Amino acid sequence: MDPDTTMVDPDEVLLRPMQRTGWKFWLFSAVMLAIWAFGMYEWTVQLRSGLQVTGLNVPVYWGLYITNFVFFIGISHAGTLISAILRLCKAEWRRPITRAAEVITVLVLFFGAGCVILDLGRPERALNVILYANGHSPLVWDVCSITVYLTGSLIYLYLPLIPDAAILRDRMPQRRWFYRIVALGYRGTPRQKKILETAISVMAVVVIPIAVSVHTVVSWVFAMTVQPMWHSTIFGPYFVVGAIFSGIAGILIAMAIVRKVYHLENYLKPVHFNNLGLLLLVMTLLWFYFTFAEYLTTYYGSEPDHMRIFTAKIHGQYAPLFWSMVLCCLVIPFCLLVTKRTRSSVWGCVTASVAVEIGMWLERYLIVVPSLSNPRLPRADVSYAPTLVEWSLLASFVAAFIFLYGLFTKVFPIVSIWEVKEGREKALSEVEERIREALPGITPDAPAVGPAERQRRDQRDAQPVLTPAS
């Protein structure tokens, strides 16, 4: 069955990051941890002196921390949601990218939740949210849905990790005790396989509504108030679209880095960038649609309280940020992703993705701050400018996230070994079977060609059928 029988193991390259660790990794860790430590030091400053060290004031009670919270939770939609959807659609090209995506979700959720802790005036009382929970408060809904999402994504990351941990247990001389625990005695028996596959497909279904609910509830923190340009029925889906948008961009950036660092060009191919790039293009257009609908409705309603914020964004104090957002979220990604030449190239996708991440962060900032700085009862002119503490904590969280992501690639294969193997061995016949089932005029007898020829033909013929499955 295996076409690469001449080689010892075609997936040896996937184990290499766990076997060898060079000076580059230590340097990378040192830099990231230094940035993280600096932010943590700034946090102790904030803990000692209170929130007066931030740029927050009356009426801009919320600023960078809440922006980062929404942004990080948004990125978390990368993994679980995208990977679950692709799994359910049986998009075979997903196999090398699902894990890289799922890890983003789990890690970034901790930092999203952490941002809220940073924002609290009394972080030591955070547990009051559970002890004295007020069911009416969207913040309590948030705590519930993020907890459920974190649990769900952890399970969903862990399940497909079990067979790989078993492979590592059998193959790796180092850390064998650790992999033995993680593998839970998995031996790949047919019964174990069946249970695992059932569990994965159940989780893939369960995790989608949870993921959608998470960012909807995040948006409700704003939409459930009566504040102008927050109190909007469109906010739920608008936030979810933005979240998936920044999530896909996150996967693309992670994929490009992992591919470069670990030489995974054979696994993360132009077709993966092309397909995810197409998804990103769709989300670009959806994001534009929602943004346009939101702003046009506000403009036509032209209520004075809303218009003060609207004009501050379009041609006032926030105009530079607003138009940068449009440039980063629409113009750059659209131009790069609309043609196949740039879309299927790594640099094209990465440039578009970096622009999208910047643009989506700006979008979150432009939702939080302008509404607060233009309250219904005008106050003395006070503007908000984030301080070093706030910026360094953002940098600190980003650095810690990148470090933990790097650490994960050193402990587990970032490309799922067993899923790639399974794809190589079984998916071709499965796909053939699926096409046979769905289309008329294909005889049930196997065509009279050898396996190599059949594979060549299948690749040629089946690929275009599979691609739009995303």
Added chain:
Amino acid sequence: MTRWGMVIDLDRCTACQACVVACRVENNAPPSGPEFAHQGRDISWIRLGSIKHEEAGNRPGLSLAPLPCMHCENPPCVHVCPTHATTIDEEGMVAQVPARCIGCRYCTTACPYTVRQFNWRLGQWPAPLDQGRNPDVSIRPRGVVEKCTFCAHRLQRARDRARYEGRELEPDEYVPACVESCPAEAMFFGDLDDPHSEVARQAASPRAFRLMEELGTRPKVIYLSKGE
């Protein structure tokens, strides 16, 4: 049931800010200093702000008006507080429990009147200001939200006195510091549900309006428009 409320007559109000000063002294608002005030972090439970309203004869008017907490009957802050640290009692007073508040400032952002305050730092009273603090009102710690209480400690005092003397609470026994201090007698306070009270009579005036009535928050601070 008693329903405490306030009426502010903009025809009489001279915007002298006596109410603002009285409130600060009564409720131990920490002195800010110019720098802190400039950053927009001064704590004042009642402030002077400009509000739009209709004057007599449907003329649009703009007034400087005292803005305390509106003690809404449908308070947005109470709905959004994740920890029940802000509550509305059966007499309609919206209260804050600093000991439970986690300082998330959701209530401050949800309040359409921007009258809730946050303790950005620990309040400091340089001597001799520390001698003038009101022993009836506790000092709030750093990192929590605080707000106008309608001087609930005064109500507590009045109730205690009445109970000690073995009688019912008289309607005029309790007023907040701002109302007491108003030299123009522009502020009225009392039970809105008592038809004989001055505040209920004033609230029934054709000049009466509430701030942002369209939001459905049903404030219990009622303004009387100019132009009599």
